[in-house]
Amino acid sequence: MIKNNDLFFKLRNIPKLPGLYLMRDTTKEIVYIGKAKNLYSRIKSYFIKNEDFRLIGIMFYNVSNIDYIVCASEKEALLLEQKLIKELQPKYNVIWKDDKSYLMLELDLSDPFPRLVFIRYKEYLNLSDKQKTKIYFGPYPSAKQIKSVVKFITKFFKIRRCKYDSKLFFNPQLKDRFKACIYYQTKQCIAPCIYAYKDNKEIINLYKQVIKNIILFLQGKNKKLIAKLEEQMKEYSEKLNFEQAMVLRDIIKYLSNIFSRCIIREINKEDVVSLTLHKIDILKKLKEKFNLKTIPNVIEAVDISTFQGTGSCGSIVRFVNAESDKSEYRRYKIKSLKENQINDYLMMKEVIKRRYKRLLEEKKQLPNLLLVDGGKGQLSSVLEILKEYKIDDKIEVLALAKQEDCVYSKNFDSPIKLGKNYEDNLLRYIRDEAHRFAIKYNKILLRKKLNI
Numbered sequence: 001m002i003k004n005n006d007l008f009f010k011l012r013n014i015p016k017l018p019g020l021y022l023m024r025d026t027t028k029e030i031v032y033i034g035k036a037k038n039l040y041s042r043i044k045s046y047f048i049k050n051e052d053f054r055l056i057g058i059m060f061y062n063v064s065n066i067d068y069i070v071c072a073s074e075k076e077a078l079l080l081e082q083k084l085i086k087e088l089q090p091k092y093n094v095i096w097k098d099d100k101s102y103l104m105l106e107l108d109l110s111d112p113f114p115r116l117v118f119i120r121y122k123e124y125l126n127l128s129d130k131q132k133t134k135i136y137f138g139p140y141p142s143a144k145q146i147k148s149v150v151k152f153i154t155k156f157f158k159i160r161r162c163k164y165d166s167k168l169f170f171n172p173q174l175k176d177r178f179k180a181c182i183y184y185q186t187k188q189c190i191a192p193c194i195y196a197y198k199d200n201k202e203i204i205n206l207y208k209q210v211i212k213n214i215i216l217f218l219q220g221k222n223k224k225l226i227a228k229l230e231e232q233m234k235e236y237s238e239k240l241n242f243e244q245a246m247v248l249r250d251i252i253k254y255l256s257n258i259f260s261r262c263i264i265r266e267i268n269k270e271d272v273v274s275l276t277l278h279k280i281d282i283l284k285k286l287k288e289k290f291n292l293k294t295i296p297n298v299i300e301a302v303d304i305s306t307f308q309g310t311g312s313c314g315s316i317v318r319f320v321n322a323e324s325d326k327s328e329y330r331r332y333k334i335k336s337l338k339e340n341q342i343n344d345y346l347m348m349k350e351v352i353k354r355r356y357k358r359l360l361e362e363k364k365q366l367p368n369l370l371l372v373d374g375g376k377g378q379l380s381s382v383l384e385i386l387k388e389y390k391i392d393d394k395i396e397v398l399a400l401a402k403q404e405d406c407v408y409s410k411n412f413d414s415p416i417k418l419g420k421n422y423e424d425n426l427l428r429y430i431r432d433e434a435h436r437f438a439i440k441y442n443k444i445l446l447r448k449k450l451n452i
Contacts, residue, residue, distance in 0.1 A: 014040040018074040020081055023092075024065040032092040033084050035077040039068050087279070087321055103146055104138035105218065113166040113192040113207050115159055116150055116214075137218045153217065156251045157210050158190045169196035226252055279322045285423040286369075291411040292396050296369035297321055301434035302355070302382075303373050304347045309340035311445030314351030315438035318367065319430055330355060331441040345381050348372070352385050356395075366394050371431055375401045375415075379408045400431045 019039045023032040036042035043066060071077040085093050104124050106117045110133035121139040138146070154161055161183060168174050169192050178193035190210065195203045209232070216225040229252050236245035283295045299319045306312035318328035336350045337343060352370075359366055370386075372378045379399035386392040399408040406415040407427070418424040 011040070011044050014043055014068065015070055016040045017070050018072075018077045019068055019070040020077050020084070021066055021068040022084075023090075024067070030088055030090050032090050033081055033088070035074070035081040037074050037077075039070070043068065104136050105146070105150070106134055106136055107211065107215070108134045109211075110134075111166055112196070112204060113160055113169065114211055115161065115163075116153065118150075135215070153214055155188055157214050157217075158188060158247075159207075159210060159214065160189055160192060162193065164193065166192065166196075169193045170200060172197045282322055282422045282426055285421075286426070289423060290398060290407065290409055290416070292369065294368050296367075296396075298365060298367040299369045299371065299430055300355075300367040301371035301373075301430045302348065302351055303431070303434035303438040304344055304351065305435075305438035305442035306334075306342060306347070307442060307446055309337075309342045311442045311449060312337060312342075312347060313438060313441045313445060314347060315434050315441060316351065316355050317430065317434045317437055322426060324433065329437060331437065333441075333445065344374070345377065348374075348378060349381055349385055352382055353389075356386070356389055356391060360389065360391070366391060368396065370395050370397045371427060371434070372397060372399045373402065373431055373435065374399050375404070376408050379410065383410060398427070400427060402431075 016038050018037050019035070021034050021036060021039060021043055022030050023034075025031045034042070069080070071080060103118050104121055106119050107114045108117070119136075124136060124139070153159070160166070162181070164178070169178065175194075175197055180191065180194060181189070183189035184191040184194065190203070190207060192203050192207055213225055213228065216228065229248050233245050233248040233252065236242070236248065280295075283297060286292065287295050297320065301317050301319075302314060304312070304314050312334040314332045314334065316328075316330040316332075318325045332351045332354055334347050334350060336346055356366070370382065372382050376399070379397060382397050382399075383392060386395055386397070397410070400406075400418075401408065401415065404415065406417045408415050418428065
């Protein structure tokens with residue numbers, strides 16, 4: 001049921017028309033994109049408890065804003081949804097649609113001393129309703145990110161990491177079984193395993209309070225958490241428990257610093273659609289200007305770097321929809337030349353051969369467009385290699401001459417001078433990124449060679 005009157009009036013203004021809705025988190029980042037035949041009904045459904053409420057709640061508690069776009073038809077909404085999801089890759093759309101199994105966090109509140117446990121999102125979906133004593137956080141698209149969060153929680157809130165059955169901690173006969181571990185000795189654990197049999201109520205109440213604070217932290221209720229910690233710190237100080245008060249002081253200081261550094265801003269464009277269409281428009285202009293066969297959604301650039309024939313190497317960078325895809329950056333140590341030999345053409349050929357031979361073998365996506373640092377000679381060399389691998393009809397090539405600031409293409413008899421527009425600046429940026437990446441690797445190789 002919808003109880004909030006303010007919310008009711010906000011929902012009432014949503015049109016009962018087909019369209020798209022975009023959910024933003026507290027940082028204004030778009031985390032989910034959906035289409036609807038009836039925007040009013042679909043958005044309203046997120047505020048009503050139903051059989052999907054548990055699943056929706058995972059995502060929804062972190063949503064601070066919902067934008068919507070009215071479309072002429074459901075089909076138009078579907079096409080726009082597909083386009084924006086492909087372009088923006090909102091994290092929750094990725095979770096629902098791909099086959100990855102993301103990490104979640106589990107807290108079992110039936111445990112006297114709960115600990116944070118990782119489970120897979122697929123496991124969570126298969127859980128029975130019987131596990132009502134457990135609460136879950138996530139799913140988290142970045143395993144590295146959530147593991148660092150758990151590391152912070154265990155360090156500052158000092159909850160246990162051990163996998164013992166905590167009910168055994170209350171048994172005095174087993175007190176010798178639980179020795180002070182390294183986390184207790186370094187003051188990173190409250191150590192219920194040592195104190196539970198001595199004073200049950202005190203350690204249970206302390207641990208319960210810590211778990212409540214962790215829940216607030218994981219739910220993003222940061223102001224409430226800091227206020228609660230300040231209140232607890234005051235209580236400890238009044239009881240002359242200065243050691244515990246100082247621990248809380250450090251946590252408050254750390255949390256306050258995190259949030260004070262957090263800058264929340266929104267891209268200064270009319271809306272997300274205009275931003276997406278702007279990028280697509282730039283790529284369309286590249287296609288038209290250089291007479292390309294297709295819109296260059298995937299662009300790669302190659303660059304060679306050497307220091308008088310030492311540390312010779314090459315780099316490949318990839319841009320997808322005008323955004324860098326650093327997971328596809330590659331670097332190559334030149335093998336075809338002896339030390340101190342310099343031959344830019346041969347080095348360029350080697351890098352391109354190794355790159356596209358590998359992509360073909362692994363049946364991975366080839367770029368639509370390849371950028372080469374150089375002039376007419378480099379252009380001819382690259383086209384020759386692509387023809388050898390029978391992919392010259394799949395990858396088009398542009399050579400960017402840095403000194404002349406112009407572009408060579410097989411589609412034109414003479415080079416084209418670069419201007420100051422978006423599409424030309426994009427080519428410059430991609431070429432410079434390949435150059436930066438190659439120089440970085442060259443410096444690494446030189447340091448190894450000189451043992452510095």
